[in-house]
Amino acid sequence: WNPRFPTGFLFGASSAAWQVEGATTEDGRTPAVIDLNSQKKAPFVDNKFTADHYHRYAEDVALMKECGLTSYRFSIAWPRIIPAADGAVNPAGVAFYNNLIDELLAAGITPIVTLYHYDMPVWAQEELGGWRSRDIIPAFEHYVRTCFEAFGDRVKYWLSINEQNMQICYGDWLGVSKGVEDWFRDKWKINHIMNLCHATAVNLCHELVDGGKIGPVPGYVPIYPETCRPEDQIAAMNAEEFTEKIWCDTYAYGDYSPFVYNYWSNNHIDPDIRPGDIETMKRAKSDFLAVNCYRSNTARHAPADAEAQEYLLNASGKKGELTFPVVPGQYALTRNPYVEYTDWDWEIDPVAMRYALRYLWDHYRLPMVITENGLGAHETKSPDGRVHDPQRLDYIRDNLYQIGLAIExxxxxxxxxxxxxxxxxSTGNGMAKRYGFVFIDTTDEEQKATDDVSALALTRIPKDSYYWYKSFISSGATQ
Ligand code: BGP
Structure with a gap:
């Protein structure tokens, strides 16, 4: 295999503030809804320390440089920048991201920055209603304006809202449905408010950041029909519409598709679209699509009288514990016998990456950057002191191969x-489900047992996949 990627192709890695930073109560950061929501989940996903990137970012950037990374995608925590309803900017929060950005640039690494990756400030949820209320729009505008003004001289790639589609599809899991009574209908109002916030960020970025580019971040899971039965094909189309196409269409065209308007009308749903909204959305032209793609799904026909079943994600890490959803009259998801599965029942399907890129390019003609792709696994240090992750190494290599084919x-x-x-x-499994190129020597049990971060070693140990990625990047994969 002799992959060729375009000159300047960015080889990087990704993170999100609430999952990596820790230091949740330091230097003026106030709580986010996801902090509190995550603490309720089993087994333990309290984010008070996690990888302690907040204090160890320089060590992490040095390891990135050593690996040869040319990009790092991370997010800014809204409650670190604007900790309270009065809108005052927190200088310590701005200083942290300034330092991180400067460290990256000095290492030759391009920052790609997500504005919103699930950390709605508790003050915004309680005093404004969070995503449920249009009062969030000016607050979000103030926050993103602050980011563009503070960091836009050095950050040129911006991402608006991470996986809006997943937040709407799995509202409870990611904290968005908090306080919503009629989720089936009201989620479309919430979704519309998120679209307006996305559009606000795009329009402001173009106005304030010289040479700035911005795009949305859909979580994209290709859906295959289970068989060539025509009804299964329609089921796959339905699943595609309701889990991702609705969002991608709206980002690309600035309006909802006829399919969605029709669905709302058939189901007596009022998404509360007001005069001027669609114009704002249409003006917001994305420069690219940022794509999170890990796996595929398989759909089969579900008759209208089928029994509904909620999507119960595997939260235990014991293979086979996932419950596939059934949406009567639309689709049912099912197991794919042609692919392997992770311990959390995620399909290991690198071809899905080529499918995703081809599909999105065919439909939207927007340049793309992959902002998430990886494999979650149980991992421990082996007796030789190293961390062997052959499954991840294969997964990353096979996905890069499929990206190479899509480029061809x-x-x-x-x-x-x-x-x-x-x-x-991990969103549902704390440190038990690991994704990194670099192992962090800590467990959920150790994190739970202390309130003092200095009691944790948190040693960084590059895994086998780190050394593989390093040699891949330095092998001249770009032409
Ligand atoms: C994506 C999210 C990330 C990340 C990843 C892995 O959908 O954007 O925040 O968590 O999924 O998911 P998990 O941690 O549940 O394995």
Whole structure:
């Protein structure tokens, strides 16, 4: 295999503030809804320390440089920048991201910055209603304006909202449905408010950041029909619409598709679209699509009288514990016998990456950057003191191979950022489910047992996949 990527292709890794930083109560940061939501989950996903990137970012950036990374995708924590409803900017929060950005640039690493990766400030939830209320729009505008003004001289790649589609599809898991009574209908109002915030960020970035580029971050899971039965094909189309296409269409065209308007009308749903909203959305032209792609799904026909079943994600890490959803009259998801599964029942399907890139390019003709792709696994230090992760190494290599094929197919892709650089907190499984190129020597039990971060070693140990990625990047993969 002799992959060729375009000159300047970014080889990087990815993270999110609430999952990697720790220091949740330091230097003026106030709580985010996800902090409190995550603490309730089993077994333990309290983010008070996690990888302690907040204090050890310089060590992490040095390891990135050593690996040869040319990009790092991370997010800014809203409650670190604007800790309270009065809107005052927290200088310590700004200083932290200034230092991180400067450290990256000095190491020759391009920052790619997500504005919102699940950390709605508690003050914004309680005093404004969070995503439920249009009062969040000016607050979000103030926050993103602050970021563009503070960091826009050095950050040129911006991402608006991470996986809006997943937040709407799995509202409870990611804290968005908090306080919502009629989720089936009201989620479309919330989604519309998020679209307006996305549009606000795009329009402001273009106004304030010289040479700035910005895009949305859909979580994209290709959906295959289970068989060539025509009804299964429609089921796959339905699943595609309701889990991702609705969002991608709106980002690309600045309006909802006829399919969605029709669905709302059939189901007596009022998304509360007000005069001027669609114009704001249409004006917000994304410069690229940032794509999070890990796996695929398989759909089969579900008759209208089928029994509904909620999507119960595997939260235990014991293979086979996932419950696939059934949406009567639309689709049912099912197991794919042609692919392997991780311990959390995620399909290991690198071809899905080529499919995703081809599909999104064909539909939207926007350049793309991969902002998440990776494999979650149980991992421990082996007796030789190293961490062997052959499954991840294969996964990353096979996904890069498929990206190479998509580029040969003519797709415009300008970067790959694996999830993640260091181990960090998984959304549902804390440190038990690891994704990093670099092992963080800590366990959930150790984190739970202390209130003092200095009691934790948190030693960084590059895994086998780190050394593989390093040799891949230095092998001249770009032409
Ligand atoms: C994506 C999220 C990330 C990350 C990843 C892995 O959808 O954007 O924040 O967590 O999924 O998911 P998990 O941690 O649940 O394994």
């Amino acid at each position: 197919d003519g797709v415009d892709v300008f970067g790959y950022n694996a999830w993640t650089f260091t181990d960090l907190l």
